[in-house]
Amino acid sequence: MITAERKPLEELIEYVRPYDRILLVGCNECVTVCAAGGRKEVGLLASALKMAFAKEGKTIDIKELTLERQCDPEYIEELVPHIEDVDAVMSMACGCGVQEIAKRFKNIPVFPAVNTKFMGASEQQGIWAERCQGCGDCLLGLTGGICPIARCSKHLMNGPCGGSTNGKCEISPDVDCVWQLIWDRLKALGMEDRYEEIIPAKDWRTAGGGGPRKIIREDLAE
Amino acid sequence: MENFEPIIVAFCCQYCPYTAADTAGTQRLCYPANLKIIRVPCAGKVDAMHILKAFEKGADGVVVAACLEGDCHFETGNIKAARRVSYIKKLMEEIGVEGERLEMVMLSAGMGDRFAEMATEVTEKIRKLGPSPINLNTSSQKQEAC
Amino acid sequence: MKTESVLEKVLASGNLAVTSECGPPRGTNAEIIKAKGELLKGKVDAVNVTDNQTAMVRMSSFAANVFLKQAGLNPILQMVTRDRNRLAMQADILGAYAHGINTMLCLSGDHPSFGDHPMAANVHDIDSVQFIQMVKKMRDEGKFQGGADIDNPPKMFIGAAANPFADPFELRVARLAKKVAAGVDFIQTQCIYNLDKFEKWMEGVRARGLHEKCYILAGVTPMKSAGMARYMKNKVPGMDVPDEVVKRMAGVPKEKMADEGIDICVESIQRLKEVEGVAGFHIMAIEWEKKVPEIVERAGLLPRPTVS
Numbered sequence: 001m002i003t004a005e006r007k008p009l010e011e012l013i014e015y016v017r018p019y020d021r022i023l024l025v026g027c028n029e030c031v032t033v034c035a036a037g038g039r040k041e042v043g044l045l046a047s048a049l050k051m052a053f054a055k056e057g058k059t060i061d062i063k064e065l066t067l068e069r070q071c072d073p074e075y076i077e078e079l080v081p082h083i084e085d086v087d088a089v090m091s092m093a094c095g096c097g098v099q100e101i102a103k104r105f106k107n108i109p110v111f112p113a114v115n116t117k118f119m120g121a122s123e124q125q126g127i128w129a130e131r132c133q134g135c136g137d138c139l140l141g142l143t144g145g146i147c148p149i150a151r152c153s154k155h156l157m158n159g160p161c162g163g164s165t166n167g168k169c170e171i172s173p174d175v176d177c178v179w180q181l182i183w184d185r186l187k188a189l190g191m192e193d194r195y196e197e198i199i200p201a202k203d204w205r206t207a208g209g210g211g212p213r214k215i216i217r218e219d220l221a222e
Numbered sequence: 223m224e225n226f227e228p229i230i231v232a233f234c235c236q237y238c239p240y241t242a243a244d245t246a247g248t249q250r251l252c253y254p255a256n257l258k259i260i261r262v263p264c265a266g267k268v269d270a271m272h273i274l275k276a277f278e279k280g281a282d283g284v285v286v287a288a289c290l291e292g293d294c295h296f297e298t299g300n301i302k303a304a305r306r307v308s309y310i311k312k313l314m315e316e317i318g319v320e321g322e323r324l325e326m327v328m329l330s331a332g333m334g335d336r337f338a339e340m341a342t343e344v345t346e347k348i349r350k351l352g353p354s355p356i357n358l359n360t361s362s363q364k365q366e367a368c
Numbered sequence: 369m370k371t372e373s374v375l376e377k378v379l380a381s382g383n384l385a386v387t388s389e390c391g392p393p394r395g396t397n398a399e400i401i402k403a404k405g406e407l408l409k410g411k412v413d414a415v416n417v418t419d420n421q422t423a424m425v426r427m428s429s430f431a432a433n434v435f436l437k438q439a440g441l442n443p444i445l446q447m448v449t450r451d452r453n454r455l456a457m458q459a460d461i462l463g464a465y466a467h468g469i470n471t472m473l474c475l476s477g478d479h480p481s482f483g484d485h486p487m488a489a490n491v492h493d494i495d496s497v498q499f500i501q502m503v504k505k506m507r508d509e510g511k512f513q514g515g516a517d518i519d520n521p522p523k524m525f526i527g528a529a530a531n532p533f534a535d536p537f538e539l540r541v542a543r544l545a546k547k548v549a550a551g552v553d554f555i556q557t558q559c560i561y562n563l564d565k566f567e568k569w570m571e572g573v574r575a576r577g578l579h580e581k582c583y584i585l586a587g588v589t590p591m592k593s594a595g596m597a598r599y600m601k602n603k604v605p606g607m608d609v610p611d612e613v614v615k616r617m618a619g620v621p622k623e624k625m626a627d628e629g630i631d632i633c634v635e636s637i638q639r640l641k642e643v644e645g646v647a648g649f650h651i652m653a654i655e656w657e658k659k660v661p662e663i664v665e666r667a668g669l670l671p672r673p674t675v676s
Contacts, residue, residue, distance in 0.1 A: 009316035040271065044313070047274040052317045054278075055355045154450070154476050154490070158497035158546055160539065161476055162531030162558055163605035170605035171481050183539055195539070198546055201454070201498040201513065 001030035001121075002094045003128045004037060004114040006045065012090070013052050015111040016060065019087035022049075024113070025079065025101065026066035027093035034128055036114050037092030039066040045092065045113060061086075070097025076104045083108060119150075136206025136213065142199060144185035149202075151178035157199040228282035228348040232257045232341075233268045237295050238331045239287030245334030246341075253341035256348075257285070265289070266299025273310050273324065280357055283323045283348035285340075290328050300328060319355055323348060370507070370553065373471040373525035374442040375414040377675035378648075379554065379583045384641065385648030386669050387444065387556065387585060388660045389416040390436070392427035401432045404657045405439045411661040412651070413672055414442040414471055416556070420451060423483025430460050433469050444527065445469050448477025453493040454502065454513050461506065465522030473527040473556065474499040497550045500528055504551035526551060530584075531558035532569035533608035541572035548581045555582055556650040559589040559600075562608040563639055570645050579645030586640045587650045590659060591629035594618035630659060630666075637667040 016022050024046050032038025046062040053060045063082060067075045070093035079101070083089070088109045091098040094116040101110045118130040133150040139157070140147060149155050153171045160179030163170025167180040186194050206213075234240040240261050246253060262268055265288030276284050286307050288300035304326050311321035325347075327340050352358075369376060378385045388408050393400040401417075408415055415436055419429040429446050436443040445464050447457060461472070476496045480488045494502065494513075502513045503526050510521035528547045532540050544555065560566045566586070573579050591597045594617040601609035613632065620628045633651075640646050649669070653660050664670055 009313070040269075043271050044274060047271070047278050048313060048317050051274075051278050051319065051356050055318050055358075153479050153481075154495070155492040156476060156495040158495050158543075160534065160536075160543070161496075161606075162529065162534045163479075164535045165605055166535055171479050177535070179539075180536055183536055196542055196546055196549070198497055198501070198550060201494045201502065204493065 001033050001119070001128075002096075003034045003117045003120045004031050004094055005117060006036055006041065006092075006114050007112065009048060009052065012045070012049065012111075012113055016049065016088060016090060019060075021061040021063070021086045021088075023063045023065060023079070023082055023086040023089045024049075025070065025089060025091050025093070025097075026064075027070040027091075027097050028066055028068050029071075029093075031093055031097075031114065032066075034120075034122070035126075037094075039064075042066055042092055067093075067097075070094075070100055073100060073104065076100050079105070133207070135202070135204075136208075137203065139199065142194065142197070143182050144189065144191065144194070146178060146182045146185060148178050148182065151176070151181075157202065226349060226353060228256050228345060228353070229258065229280060230256045230283040230285060230344060230348060231276040231281045232259045232285040232287055233262050233265065233272065234259050234285075234287040235265045235289055235299070236261050236263055238289035238293060238333075239265075239327070239329045239337065241331035242287075242329045242333045242337040245332060246338045247334075249334045251334060251338040253338035254345040256345045257341050264294070264296050264299040265303035266294070266296060266301075268303055268306070270306055270310055270313075273307075274313070277314070277319065277323070277354060277356065280354070282351075282354045282357065283325065283344060285325045285327060285344055287327045287329055287337075287340075290330050293330065304328075320351055323351060323354065371470050371523040371525040373414075374675060375444070375471050376525045376553065378413045378673055381673060381675055383648075383673045384646075384669060385414075385583070385585060386412045386664055386672065387414045387416060387648070387650045388412045388657065389418065389650070389652045389654075390432065390657060391418050391421055391655065392429065392432040394424065394426050396427065398427075398435055401427065401435050402439055405436045405441050407657045408660055409439070409441055410672065411664050411670065413648075414444050416444040416446050416473060416650070416652075419446040419448045419475070419477070420483070421478070423450065423478045423480045423485065423488075425483075425485065430464050430469075433464060434467050437468055442471065443469060445472040446475060447472060447499075448475045449492050449494055449496060449499055450477035450480065451488075451491055453491055457494075457499070458502070458506065458512055461503065461522050461524065462518075465524065470523060471525040471527065472503065473529065474503060474552075475529055496528060497546050500526055500547055500550040500552050508551075525553050527554045527556060528552045529558065530555045531606050532560075532566050533558055533562060534606040537565075537569075540569055541576060541578070544573060544578055545576060548578050552582050554585060554647070556585045557587040558606060559587050559652060560636060560640065561600075561613050562610050563636060565608060566640070567643055570643050574645050579647075583647035584645055585648040585650040586637075586643075586646050587652060588633050588636050588640075588663075589652045589654060590633040590656065590663060591617055591625075592656060593622075593625045593629070596629075630663060633663055634666045637663070637669070641667075 026042035042064045046064050069075045090111045090113050092113045098112045119132040120128045120130045123129050164177040169175040169177045288303045294300040307326040315321050390404045417429045417432045433443040433445050510518050530544050597614045597617040600607050
């Protein structure tokens with residue numbers, strides 16, 4: 001999923017300060033799962049903002065709405081009946097959702113309420129960790145199903161570097177050395193020989209080096 | 223200010239703390255009437271939203287009362303409640319409301335005296351802190367409106 | 369002979385080679401690097417110049433290389449993949465070679481979080497193994513990494529690092545094998561304090577014949593104090609300092625510690641000389657370059673051979 005974290009309230013307060021009526025829009029997808037911008041977080045943030053302004057003696061009208069998906073124009077349409085009555089929109093979706101709202105509504109400001117972080121998986125309740133950088137040319141078939149691009153601090157495709165200690169990365173004892181994980185897995189699979197095949201220098205065009213990326217499925221696109 | 227009587231919402235788990243409040247009553251112990259007790263099936267069921275709404279709607283303080291560690295009927299509801307409370311305390315500081323207005327306590331059913339003591343302590347603490355900054359401004363606005 | 373590198377010639381002649389290291393200044397004072405060069409002149413075959421070591425900004429390795437070259441030394445251009453993409457790396461290799469620099473060391477570099485610019489972008493366009501492949505392709509095929517021809521290709525003698533002490537130990541020989549397969553000519557190892565473990569690693573290296581495919585220079589670093597020994601043991605990732613070494617350093621009075629550190633270093637070199645497959649030594653005297661001549665002399669590595 002795409003993970004996110006709420007921005008500091010201080011920053012959000014400054015975004016909405018000039019306005020009286022705000023539409024706070026959550027998303028039912030990834031940000032709900034990572035507890036950053038679903039219906040519940042929309043309720044909490046609305047309440048928090050109202051209190052922060054009430055403290056200053058200001059009443060702010062916050063309308064709460066959580067869409068099925070903010071990265072899809074079809075669902076963004078659901079905002080149309082509400083948009084007339086507000087001065088600004090604050091989105092609790094990832095950066096994709098914020099931009100879809102900005103694209104659809106030309107005359108109304110939209111602000112992000114979360115910092116979009118990374119594509120990750122939940123390690124346990126309340127902990128999410130990066131797993132994929134969307135490089136566009138998946139290496140997992142060569143590395144035992146564990147990604148060195150997303151999970152090695154130096155993106156080493158032929159690691160481990162000389163800083164690997166007791167299975168941990170040199171940058172922090174809290175970070176696994178991904179090459180230790182890859183090696184352990186290759187061994188478990190009896191695929192140790194794989195390790196010595198040099199993975200050649202990567203073509204970063206598919207990772208965004210070639211400019212903004214797009215997928216066109218001709219059978220589906222109209 | 224001298225006549226300030228804080229409104230304190232106490233979310234009490236029905237198993238221990240709520241019974242403790244009962245025990246305090248049957249023991250005829252005195253404690254301040256500022257606590258508005260809300261009986262909940264488990265402290266772990268008290269959502270962040272419940273706590274925040276209590277403050278938004280005018281509470282000067284909130285207490286989340288759970289069973290003692292190891293005594294939760296749902297095993298870890300009290301632990302979860304404690305974590306949630308410390309999370310909300312941080313959010314309150316961000317909003318600009320003192321985190322001390324939110325209190326987590328753990329009680330057994332027999333601790334009627336401790337319940338009365340806690341109620342007195344919390345009421346005194348909130349009395350010292352004064353009205354919630356949210357109420358201060360909204361009430362003055364109301365007066366202006368009159 | 370693949371290159372004009374003096375280091376390659378010394379190694380090819382069968383002599384034990386000696387290299388050392390200079391950290392460039394954290395400023396623009398060229399005299400510092402020149403003075404360090406003077407201390408090492410005639411005492412070592414080549415001098416590594418670090419590239420933003422420990423991810424702290426310093427004068428570029430390239431510029432400092434040029435000063436050493438002008439002073440009559442044989443500098444080794446260290447380059448890390450952390451700070452440059454492949455365009456910038458190849459451009460600097462062309463420039464360095466045009467200045468007569470013909471030996472280089474291909475590294476990934478310390479992570480930016482260790483240095484004074486932890487907020488910097490972490491480039492790592494290629495890794496150290498791919499870096500070796502790139503420099504070899506430039507030299508042997510006369511082509512850039514992207515495939516276009518190079519006019520007068522740079523003939524670099526290609527070095528890389530190896531750390532026999534990092535984990536997992538069982539991969540340490542295999543990773544060297546990858547660097548050899550990529551085309552590395554010489555290896556400078558991480559500082560060796562745990563000689564037993566190094567010898568065990570060398571057994572693995574010899575078992576695969578890797579010592580015949582590249583020259584292995586054993587890395588040594590003299591300790592200045594017991595504090596430094598403890599720091600290296602506990603704080604430097606991938607460093608293996610046995611307790612005996614720390615104890616030995618701590619067992620002498622403070623004013624004798626530096627001498628003890630030099631003694632340990634010289635004794636290590638003596639023992640490493642006996643290890644089959646060790647082709648020379650890389651003496652990394654961190655901000656202590658003035659001690660290198662003494663170590664080289666006491667280790668019986670003087671005079672340095674003259675090669676043409």
